[in-house]
Amino acid sequence: xxxxxxxxxxxxxxxxxLTATAGAxxxxxxxxxxxxxxxxxxxxxYEQINGVKIEAVFVKKGLLARLKERPTEADLVITSTGDxxxxxxxxxxxxxxxxxxxxxxxxxxxxxxxxxxxxxxYRPRVIFASRERVKPGEVTGYADLVDPxxxxxxxxxxxxxxxxxxxxxxxAADKGLDATRSFIGGLKENLxxxxxxxxxxxxxGIYEGVCDIALANSYYMPIMMSNPEQRPWGEAxxxxxxxxxxxxxxxxxxxxxxxxxxxxxxxxxxxxxxxVSKEGQEFVVNTTFEYPxxxxxxxxxxxxxxxxxxxxxxxxxxxxxxxxxxxxxPQRDAVVTMLDEINFDSK
Amino acid sequence: MRNWLSxxxxxxxxxxxxxxxYKAVTVPDLTALTRFGATVLPGxxxxxxxxxAIALALALLFGVGGAFLVAFFxxxxxxxxxxxxxxxxxxxxxxxxxxxxxxSHLHTWSPAVESLGGAAxxxxxxxxxxxxxxxxxxxxxxxxxxxxxxQSLGLNRVEIARRALLPLAMPAIMLGGLLVVVExxxxxxxxxxxxxxxxxxxxxxxxxxxxxxxxxxxVALIGTLFPLALVVLYGLVTRGRGFAGPSNRPIAPxxxxxGRHAGRVALAFCGVPVVAGFVWPVAIMLFWAAxxxxxxxxxxxxxxLLHTLTVAAGTTVAAxxxxxxxxxxxxxxxxxxxxxxxxxxxxxxxxxxxxxxxVAMLFVSGWMYGSALGGWLVDxxxxxVFATTLRFTAFAYFSTxxxxxxxxxxxxxALLCSGRRRLSGLLRVVLPMIRGPVVVGALLVFVVAAKExxxxxxxxxxxxxxxxxxxxxxxxxxxYGPAAIYALCLVMVVAYPVLSINRWLGAR
Numbered sequence: 001x002x003x004x005x006x007x008x009x010x011x012x013x014x015x016x017x018l019t020a021t022a023g024a025x026x027x028x029x030x031x032x033x034x035x036x037x038x039x040x041x042x043x044x045x046y047e048q049i050n051g052v053k054i055e056a057v058f059v060k061k062g063l064l065a066r067l068k069e070r071p072t073e074a075d076l077v078i079t080s081t082g083d084x085x086x087x088x089x090x091x092x093x094x095x096x097x098x099x100x101x102x103x104x105x106x107x108x109x110x111x112x113x114x115x116x117x118x119x120x121x122y123r124p125r126v127i128f129a130s131r132e133r134v135k136p137g138e139v140t141g142y143a144d145l146v147d148p149x150x151x152x153x154x155x156x157x158x159x160x161x162x163x164x165x166x167x168x169x170x171x172a173a174d175k176g177l178d179a180t181r182s183f184i185g186g187l188k189e190n191l192x193x194x195x196x197x198x199x200x201x202x203x204x205g206i207y208e209g210v211c212d213i214a215l216a217n218s219y220y221m222p223i224m225m226s227n228p229e230q231r232p233w234g235e236a237x238x239x240x241x242x243x244x245x246x247x248x249x250x251x252x253x254x255x256x257x258x259x260x261x262x263x264x265x266x267x268x269x270x271x272x273x274x275x276v277s278k279e280g281q282e283f284v285v286n287t288t289f290e291y292p293x294x295x296x297x298x299x300x301x302x303x304x305x306x307x308x309x310x311x312x313x314x315x316x317x318x319x320x321x322x323x324x325x326x327x328x329x330p331q332r333d334a335v336v337t338m339l340d341e342i343n344f345d346s347k
Numbered sequence: 348m349r350n351w352l353s354x355x356x357x358x359x360x361x362x363x364x365x366x367x368x369y370k371a372v373t374v375p376d377l378t379a380l381t382r383f384g385a386t387v388l389p390g391x392x393x394x395x396x397x398x399x400a401i402a403l404a405l406a407l408l409f410g411v412g413g414a415f416l417v418a419f420f421x422x423x424x425x426x427x428x429x430x431x432x433x434x435x436x437x438x439x440x441x442x443x444x445x446x447x448x449x450x451s452h453l454h455t456w457s458p459a460v461e462s463l464g465g466a467a468x469x470x471x472x473x474x475x476x477x478x479x480x481x482x483x484x485x486x487x488x489x490x491x492x493x494x495x496x497x498q499s500l501g502l503n504r505v506e507i508a509r510r511a512l513l514p515l516a517m518p519a520i521m522l523g524g525l526l527v528v529v530e531x532x533x534x535x536x537x538x539x540x541x542x543x544x545x546x547x548x549x550x551x552x553x554x555x556x557x558x559x560x561x562x563x564x565x566v567a568l569i570g571t572l573f574p575l576a577l578v579v580l581y582g583l584v585t586r587g588r589g590f591a592g593p594s595n596r597p598i599a600p601x602x603x604x605x606g607r608h609a610g611r612v613a614l615a616f617c618g619v620p621v622v623a624g625f626v627w628p629v630a631i632m633l634f635w636a637a638x639x640x641x642x643x644x645x646x647x648x649x650x651x652l653l654h655t656l657t658v659a660a661g662t663t664v665a666a667x668x669x670x671x672x673x674x675x676x677x678x679x680x681x682x683x684x685x686x687x688x689x690x691x692x693x694x695x696x697x698x699x700x701x702x703x704x705x706v707a708m709l710f711v712s713g714w715m716y717g718s719a720l721g722g723w724l725v726d727x728x729x730x731x732v733f734a735t736t737l738r739f740t741a742f743a744y745f746s747t748x749x750x751x752x753x754x755x756x757x758x759x760x761a762l763l764c765s766g767r768r769r770l771s772g773l774l775r776v777v778l779p780m781i782r783g784p785v786v787v788g789a790l791l792v793f794v795v796a797a798k799e800x801x802x803x804x805x806x807x808x809x810x811x812x813x814x815x816x817x818x819x820x821x822x823x824x825x826x827y828g829p830a831a832i833y834a835l836c837l838v839m840v841v842a843y844p845v846l847s848i849n850r851w852l853g854a855r
Contacts (some may be wrong), residue, residue, distance in 0.1 A: 029809055035824055055809040060823070062555050062805050065706060069713030070725070073809075087558060157543075160552045196461055196542025200825055208452065230825065336557050342388040345544055 025093045027053035028267050033063040034254070039078065042283045046274060052267060067093050072261035076270035078120070078275075081166045082253035083332065085117045086325040095258040095265070098197035101273050108324040110253075110276075110293040117257030121290040124249035124320060126306075127240040128203045128214045128221070136309060139213055141243040142171075142250075144167050146186025154190040155202035155211040159344035163199070163217060163252055165332060168339075170250045170323045174332035180331075181338050188344050195345050200224060200233070207236040217252060219289035222302035239306045241318040246323035254290060291320075353676040356669055357692040360737060363707035364695045367564045374561030383562060386568075387549070395545045395570065398467050398538070399531045405471035406527045409620040410478025411496060411520055415508075416617055418486040421602040422610035428617040435624030435850045436476040436653045437838050439815065441536025444469050445822050445830070446628040448540060466541040470531050472624035478523030481733040484852040485519035486512060488753065504603075518585045518752075522745060526582055529574045533700040535801060536819075546570035547700040554706065567703045582690050585752070620626075629838065639801045639828020647817075648836060654728060655797050655813045661732035662739055662796035667789045669736070670743025674756045677771055678751055689744070697741040701801035708734045708806055726808050739795050743788040750784025751777070787851050790844040797840050814840070 032039060036058045037164050043054040049190040057074075064084055067077065071093050079085050090279050101120060102111065110119040129139050138144075145154055153198055157164065172180040192211035197204075199216035203224065208213055218241075224234035242249045256275055258268050274280045281292040286300050307313035339345070361581045374380075416422070417429045435443075447469060450457035460469060493515060497507035513520075539544045545561065546566055554563035605613055656773055673693065696704050700774055712730055715721030762772035778785075800815040814837040821830035 036820055037824070055808050057809050057811075058820070059807070060820075061551070061702075061805060062706065062709070064558060065554065065560075065709055066805070069709045070716050073716065073725075158552075162556060165556055194461075194542055198823070198825070200495050202450065227825075279740075333557070337382065338385065343387055343390065345387075346390060 025056050028076065028264055028271055029074040029261075030054060030056040030076045030078060030271075031063060031067065031259070032058050032078040033060055033084065034058065034078055034080045038284075038288050041287060042280070045283065046271065046280075050270075050274075054271070064088060064091075064281040065252075067259070071259060074259055075117060075261050075264045076256060076271055077117075077175070077259055077317045078254070078256045080252070080254055081162050082117075082119060082255045082325045083162070083166045083169065083329050085257050086112075086329045088257070089114070089116045090329070093260060095260050097258050097269055097272060099269055099273055102276060106276055106293055107295065109324075112257075112325065117255050117273065118276055119293050120256050120318070121254045121284050121288065121292055122251040123218045123283070123288075123290040124241060124251050124256075124318060125215060126165065126218045126249060127242055128206060128216055128237045129240055130212045131236060131238055133212045136238075139240055142183070142248055145213065145215060146183055148189070150190050150213060152190065152192050153212040154187065155192055155205035155214040156187060156195055157197060157199055157202055157216075158195045159184065159339040160336065164215075165335060166252055167215075167250050168335045169328045169331040170304045170321075173323050173327040174247075174250075174321065174337055177331075177334055177338075180335065181342075184338050184342050184344055187341055200230065203237055204233045207233040218306055219303075220288040222300070222308060225302060238308075241313055242306045243248060243308060243321065244310070244312045244319050248319035251291075251322065252319045253325070254284075254288070350676070353689070355843040357689060360692040360696060360740070361735065362711075363545055363704050364699065366710060367567055367699070367703055370560050370564035371568055374565070379559060379562045380565050383566070388566070391544055391546050391549045391566075392569070393464060394543060395532060395547075396573065398463055398470070398543065399528050399573065401464065401467035402470040402474065402531045403524055403527050405468060406475040406478050407520070407524060409471065409475035410523055411482050411516075413475075413617045413620070414478050414483035414486055416613045418483055419602055420613060422606040422613040423555060424614045425602075428621065429707060430846065430849055431621045431625070432479050432617060433476045434621060434626075434844060435473050435479075436794065436845050436848075437841050438473055438625065438628060438834075439536070439800070439818075440473040440530075440534060440802075441468055441540055442539045442632075442818065442822075442830075442834050443473050443624065443628045444537040445827070446631045449827060450631065461541050463543050466537055466543045467531075469541070470534060470537055471527075472620055474527045474530050475620060475624070477526040480521060480852050481519040481523040482516050483798070485516035487853040505850035516579075518749075521581050521584060522749065525574070525577050528577055529698050532570055532574050533698070535700065535702065547702070550700055551702055554702065560706075564703070564765070565704075567700055569701050571695075575694070575739065578690065578694045578698065582687055629835075632834055635827045636835055639826075639832060643829060643832055648833065651812050651817050652836060652840070652852075653815045653834065654811055655815070655837070657728050658731050658735060658799070658813060659793045659797035659805070659840070661728070662735040663789050663793045665732065665736040665783065666740040666743040666792045666796075669740050670747050671778075671785060672786060673740075673744055674747040674751055675777075677748070679769060679773070690748075693741045693744045696737045697739065701738065702805070703800070704734060704738055705802050705805035708737075708802070712806070728808065730808065730810060731802055731806050731811070734806060735796045735799055738799070738802065739792045742791040743785075743793065746788030746791065746821045747781060748779035753784075754780050770832070783851050787848050790848045790851070794842045794848070795840045797837065 030043070039056065043056060047054055063077070063079065064087055066317060067088055068091060077085065077088065077094070085094065089112065090162055096115050106118060112118070127139055127145065144150065159168070168180055169185065171183060192205065199220050202211070202214035202216050203220060221239050224230040234304045244270045256264065256272055258272065275284070276294055278294060278297060281294045281297045284290065285297060285303070289300065289303050291299070291303070306314040306316040307318060312319070410578045413428070417425055417432065444460065444466070447457070447460045448463070451461070459465065493511040494507055497511050502510065532545070532623065532649045533547055534545070535547050535551060538548050539773045547570055549565050550567045550570065553559050553566055670693070673689050677689045708730065712725045716725055758777060758780070761771070762776060792832050798815055800819055803813045803816050814833050818837065821827070821833065
C-alpha cells in the first residue's frame with residue numbers, strides 16, 4: 001500500500017514537472033559557458049526593451065561537444081574564451097554575421113577576419129602580488145613568474161584550465177614552442193603548491209602567505225573587493241599588468257557568434273549587435289568588470305583602480321597583446337602535450 | 348516475448364558502452380594514448396587506485412563496524428545512532444568537500460583536506476552508509492536463526508560472528524563496497540574540488556579541454572576496468588550460493604549490553620562518522636545559509652526544486668519498472684549467462700563516469716533532434732530522465748535481485764506444483780515477498796537521481812536547472828551562502844527517502 005501511494009505520488013510529480021519544462025515559444029536561444037550571473041540580468045533587460053524572450057543554457061562543460069551534436073538548437077553562442085568559438089568556426093558550426101553596425105563600430109582585432117564571431121569584451125591575465133612581500137617594480141612581466149628568485153612562491157591554477165590553455169597557446173603563437181616549454185617548466189619549478197582551485201584561490205594563497213605572486217584574470221580583483229568575505233584577499237594584493245614595455249599582456253576574449261540555426265537569424269544578429277553596442281557594453285563591463293571591445297565605453301571605478309601606481313597605467317587602461325585567434329588554437333595540442341610531459345599539475 | 352523485451356532493454360543499456368567502445372577503437376592511431384601512457388596516465392591510475400583503496404577501507408570500517416555494533420549490542424545512544432549513521436547519504440560528497448576545504452582555509456584547527464588522503468576520507472564519510480545499510484539489513488535478516496544454531500553447537504560469540512555472521516553478510520558487504528568503489532572511481536566533484544587528479548578528472552579535461560573524443564573514451568574505459576572487475580567478482584562470489592535464512596520470518600537479534608567503558612567506545616566509534624559526515628557539514632551550511640538569506644530570491648528555488656523532483660520521480664518510476672522486469676526475467680530464465688549478462692549490462696552505465704554517459708546521450712540527442720518528437724524529448728526533462736534511468740537502474744536491479752535471492756527456490760517449485768502460470772505466480776506471490784527490497788531500490792534511485800549533477804550540467808534543456816546544478820554554479824564562483832541554501836533544500840528533498848530506506852532496512 002505504501003509502495004503504491006509512493007509510486008502514484010511520484011507519477012503525479014513527474015507529470016507536473018514534464019508539463020512545466022516542456023513547451024518552447026518563439027524565442028532567441030543562447031548557449032553559453034559563462035557564469036549565469038554575468039548574462040542573466042543583461043538578457044532580462046534586453047527582453048524588456050525589445051519585447052523578445054531569451055532562453056539560455058549555461059553549459060560549463062562540453063559546450064563545443066553540445067554544439068557539435070545539436071548545431072541548431074541555439075541561435076547565439078557566447079563563450080568566456082575565444083578559443084572555443086575559433087574551434088567551433090573551424091568545425092563549421094558558426095554562421096557569418098551580416099551587420100554593417102558591427103563592421104563600422106568594432107575595431108578589427110575584435111572581429112574574426114571572416115566575420116563569424118566577435119570579441120565582446122576581454123580581460124588580461126595579470127599578476128597578483130603581495131602588498132607586504134613584493135615591492136612595486138620588483139615584478140613586471142610573465143618572465144618574473146619563472147625567475148628562480150620566486151622559487152616556491154608562485155600560485156597558479158591547473159595548467160589544463162581553459163584560461164591557462166588559452167594563455168599558453170597565445171604565448172606559443174607569440175614566442176614559439178621552445179620558449180613556452182621553458183616557461184611551463186620554470187613555472188612548475190616555482191610553484192608553491194600543487195595547482196588547485198580557481199583563480200581567486202590563487203590570490204587567496206597570497207593572503208594566506210602560501211605564495212607571493214599569482215597568475216589570474218584581472219576582474220577577480222574588483223569581484224573580490226565587492227565581496228565582504230573575499231575583500232581581505234584583494235586588499236592583501238595588488239595587480240600588475242605584465243609586459244607593458246615588452247608587447248603587452250595576453251588577454252582572454254569573451255566572444256559571441258551566430259550558430260547555423262536558420263529560424264531567428266535577424267533577431268539573433270540584433271542581439272549580437274546589442275551586445276557590442278554602447279549600452280550593451282556598459283552593461284557587460286559593469287557586471288563582469290572586464291574591458292569593453294567598443295571604444296569610448298567608460299570603465300567602472302573598480303577597474304580604473306587596477307594597476308594604480310604602475311608606470312604607464314592610467315585609469316586601469318593597459319597595453320594588450322592581441323594575438324589573432326586563428327594563430328592561437330593550432331597551438332593547443334602542443335601546449336597540452338608539454339603540460340603532460342612536464343606533468344605540470346602534480347608537484 | 349519475455350526474452351525479446353529483456354533483450355531489447357539490455358541492448359539499450361549496453362548502447363552507451365558500445366558508443367564509447369566505438370569512439371575508443373576508431374581513433375586512427377594510438378599516438379595520443381601512448382603519449383598519455385608515457386606521461387601522466389600512470390599517475391592518474393595510481394591516484395585512482397589509492398583513492399579507492401583508502402576510501403573503501405574506511406567505508407568498510409565505518410559501515411560494517413557501525414552495523415555490527417548497532418545490530419548486536421546495547422549501548423548509550425544506540426537507538427539514535429541506528430538512524431543517524433545513515434544521514435551522510437543525504438549530502439553530495441562534493442558539497443562536504445567544499446565545506447571542509449573552506450573551513451581549512453578559515454581556521455588553522457580545521458584539517459587540511461586538499462590532498463588524496465583528504466579526498467579519500469571525505470568520500471568514505473559520505474559513502475559508508477551504503478555499506479552500513481546493506482550490512483545491517485543482512486545481519487538482521489539472517490542473524491538470529493544462525494546465532495541460535497551456533498549456540499546450540501557450542502560456539503562462542505566471536506566464533507559465531509567469524510564463522511556465520513560475516514560470511515552470511517559478505518554479499519551485502521561486497522555490494523556496499525562495490526557501490527563505494529564505483530562512486531569513488533566515477534567521482535568528479537570531490538576530486539576536482541580537492542585537486543586530486545584521477546582517471547575521471549582526466550576524462551573531463553581530455554574531452555572538454557583538448558576536444559579529443561578518442562583519447563577521452565580510451566581513458567574512460569581504463570577507469571571502468573577496476574570497478575567492472577569488482578562487479579564480476581561480486582557475480583562470481585554470490586553465484587550459486589543460497590542466502591535464504593533458516594526461517595522466512597526474520598527475528599531481531601537479542602542485543603548484548605556493553606559495559607560502561609566499552610559502551611562509550613562504541614558510542615564514539617559510531618558517532619565520529621555521523622558528526623564528521625553530516626552534523627558538522629550541515630551546521631556549517633546552516634551558518635552560511637543564514638548569512639545569505641536576506642539577499643536571496645526564493646522564486647528561483649521553486650523551479651529548481653520542481654525540476655529536481657521531476658527528474659528524481661521520473662527516474663524512480665522508470666528504473667523500478669525496468670529493474671523489476673529484468674530481475675524477474677533473469678529468475679525465470681534461471682540461466683547463469685542470462686543473469687551475468689543482465690548484471691553486466693545494467694552495471695555498465697553506473698560503473699562508467701557519468702560524463703561518458705552524458706556525452707553518449709548528447710550523441711543520441713543530436714541524432715533525435717531532427718524529428719518533432721525527438722526535438723520535444725530533447726527540449727524537455729525527458730532526456731535527463733532517460734539518462735539518469737540508464738545510470739541508476741542498477742540500484743533498482745541490484746536491490747530487487749538481492750531480495751529475490753532471499754526467496755527460496757522452494758517457493759517457485761511450490762508455485763509450479765500448484766499449476767499457476769509462472770508470471771502470475773511471480774507477481775502475486777513472489778513480488779509481495781520482495782516488496783521491501785523493491786521499495787528500498789526505488790528510494791535509493793530517488794536519492795541518487797535527485798543529487799545527480801554531471802548529466803544535468805551537460806544535457807540540460809533550455810529553461811532547466813536542478814538544485815544540484817545551482818549548488819554547483821554558486822560554489823563555482825565561491826558564493827557559499829546561496830549554495831548552502833540550495834544544498835539544504837536538496838537535503839530536505841532526500842531526507843524522507845533516506846530515513847525511509849533506513850526504516851525499511853530494519854532500523855527501529
